[in-house]
Amino acid sequence: MSNTIYLGYYFKVKPLQPAVEILIAELGYAGFESFVETEEGVTAYIQKEEWNETILEDIQILNSDEFEITFTSEEIEQTNWNSEWEKNFNPIVVDNTCSVRAPFHEKPKTDFDIVIEPKMSFGTGHHETTHMMIQHILKNDFTSKSVLDMGCGTGVLAILAEKKGAKPIDAIDYDNWCYLNSLENVERNNAKHITVLEGDANLLPGRQYDIVIANINRNILLNDLKTYTDTLNENGSLFLSGFYNEDIPIIEAECNKYGLKHVETLERNNWVALKFEK
C-alpha cells in the first residue's frame, strides 16, 4: 500500500457553529480531502502535493470578524485506504461469504455485506491480516458471545462479529481518527450492539469477554497479552494477527505463559493470524 504525505491542519473555532460547517465546506472546495470534527473545531487533511501557499488565502471565513479561528499544522505520512480502494475498485470478498465494500460499490451476493468508508483508518480487508481475521470470524461461532475488537481501525471486524450474532461488543482503538471512523462505520452498518471506545489495554481491567480479537502488531501484542488474557473468560478464544510467520514462536511462548493454547494458524503472504484457547 502506498503512503502519502498529508498536511494536517488543526483548526480551533469560536463559536463552533455554524463556523465549523462553513469552514469544512470552504476547505473542501480548496482541496482538503478529509475532516474530523473535534470538540474545539476541526482537523482537516490535504495531500502535500495539492498544497500551495495561497490556498488558505481563499478561505474567506478565516478573515471573518464574526468568528475566531486559529490553527496549527503538521506533516504526516498516512495511507489513504479510500484511494487504494478506488484504484482497485472491487469490493473485497472473503471465502465467497463476506464482502467488504465502499458505499459506491454495488451490493455483492454474499451472506455478510459490510460497508466501510475507511478514510485514513486501517481495515478494508485489502490487507492480509484483516482478510485472515475475517476468515477466523467466519469459521467460528460468535452467537451471543461477548467480544472485544482491540485495535478496531475501521471497525470492520467488530461489525462482522455482530453480523455473526455476537453481543455485546467493545471496539477499541487508541487512534482518534480510527475511533471516529469506527463510530461512523458502526452506524453505517446499522450495528446495534457495538460500543466504540477510544483508548488501549488500560481500558480493559474489569471487563470480561468470551472472544478477544486483536490485529495490531507483534510488539504491542506481546506487551498487552497478559491484559488480554485476564480479560478473557474461561474457555474463551483469542485471535491474534499483525505479525509474520517467523514471529509465531515468540507469540506462542508468551501465550503459553498465560495458559493459552495455540489451536489454529492461518497464513497469507507470510502474514499469520492465530487462534488461541484459554
Ligand SMILES: C[S@@+](CC[C@H](N)C(=O)[O-])C[C@H]1O[C@@H](n2cnc3c(N)ncnc32)[C@H](O)[C@@H]1O
Ligand atoms: C492493523 S490495524 C487493524 C485494524 C482492523 N482491526 C483490521 O483488522 O483491519 C491496527 C489498529 O490498531 C490500532 N492500535 C495500535 N496500537 C494500539 C494500542 N496499543 N491500543 C489500541 N489500538 C491500537 C491502530 O490505530 C490501528 O487502527
